[in-house]
Amino acid sequence: xxxxxxxxxxxxxxxxxxxxxxxxxxxxxxxxxxxxxxxxxxxxxxxxxxxxxxxxxxxxxxxxxxxxxxxxxxxxxxxxxxxxxxxxxxxxxxxxxxxxxxxxxxxxxxxxxxxxxxxxxxxxxxxxxxxxxxxxxxxxxxxxxxxxxxxxxxxxxxxxxxxxxxxxxxxxxxxxxxxxxxxxxxxxxxxxxxxxxxxxxxxxxxxxxxxxxxxxxxxxxxxxxxxxxxxxxxxxxxxxxxxxxxxxxxxxxxxxxxxxxxxxxxxxxxxxxxxxxxxxxx
Numbered sequence: 001x002x003x004x005x006x007x008x009x010x011x012x013x014x015x016x017x018x019x020x021x022x023x024x025x026x027x028x029x030x031x032x033x034x035x036x037x038x039x040x041x042x043x044x045x046x047x048x049x050x051x052x053x054x055x056x057x058x059x060x061x062x063x064x065x066x067x068x069x070x071x072x073x074x075x076x077x078x079x080x081x082x083x084x085x086x087x088x089x090x091x092x093x094x095x096x097x098x099x100x101x102x103x104x105x106x107x108x109x110x111x112x113x114x115x116x117x118x119x120x121x122x123x124x125x126x127x128x129x130x131x132x133x134x135x136x137x138x139x140x141x142x143x144x145x146x147x148x149x150x151x152x153x154x155x156x157x158x159x160x161x162x163x164x165x166x167x168x169x170x171x172x173x174x175x176x177x178x179x180x181x182x183x184x185x186x187x188x189x190x191x192x193x194x195x196x197x198x199x200x201x202x203x204x205x206x207x208x209x210x211x212x213x214x215x216x217x218x219x220x221x222x223x224x225x226x227x228x229x230x231x232x233x234x235x236x237x238x239x240x241x242x243x244x245x246x247x248x249x250x251x252x253x254x255x256x257x258x259x260x261x262x263x264x265x266x267x268x269x270x271x272x273x274x275x276x277x278x279x280x281x282x
Contacts, residue, residue, distance in 0.1 A: 048212065061278035064094070065152055085126065140161060145160075147182060149185040156181045158180050158273075188274065205230060240269065256269065
């Protein structure tokens with residue numbers, strides 16, 4: 001078997017894992033792009049073989065996502081810790097270790113965690129990697145909240161701001177923030193709103209949608225079709241444009257506006273984090 005054939009076979013395998021597309025479709029797409037996997041993904045999308053988001057972004061890793069919120073809900077942390085086996089990932093000692101790591105980072109983002117990692121390694125007999133962590137600190141009125149989903153495989157941290165400090169202590173506010181964390185875990189947005197979607201991502205989507213329009217359509221018709229597709233794309237990836245999972249007739253923007261009115265305040269989703277075990281990190 002030649003080196004080129006081995007490389008080609010590996011590229012096909014990689015593309016199939018990323019897209020779940022058929023063998024021949026992947027081979028043709030790679031041939032068109034001279035082996036460029038990411039460009040081949042776009043080719044498959046332009047042909048309608050796959051849609052936006054229909055690709056795997058996970059690596060073969062075990063582990064959990066842990067969270068910590070300090071009293072007062074002004075500081076929150078998400079951390080991903082990887083291990084070698086699912087057996088250890090479900091171990092109570094491992095979960096206690098990850099929870100402790102999250103709390104230490106929340107208290108001191110510069111804390112040295114290596115001694116804790118080595119101690120846990122000696123106890124669990126597996127290589128442990130503190131893969132990533134992020135700490136969010138609220139400035140001004142508002143609060144952070146976290147949610148861990150599916151046995152620690154997905155974690156969410158969100159910051160919601162207000163104009164009045166007392167707002168964040170109300171049950172209406174707390175329930176809203178809980179609902180938003182559930183939304184992020186289930187609906188997997190990539191940004192808070194349209195303005196925070198990278199320009200390169202928007203242009204990539206636009207180029208694909210233009211290619212999907214049948215040839216011969218007038219320019220104004222093409223633009224209307226593309227605009228409609230972009231609006232649908234934004235309603236999928238932008239948190240505030242998404243349909244609320246508990247009431248699909250209402251968007252998250254409408255939900256936040258409703259609760260703002262009830263509280264006599266102006267609420268805003270400032271930022272969020274969503275970690276999934278093993279996902280690729282840009």
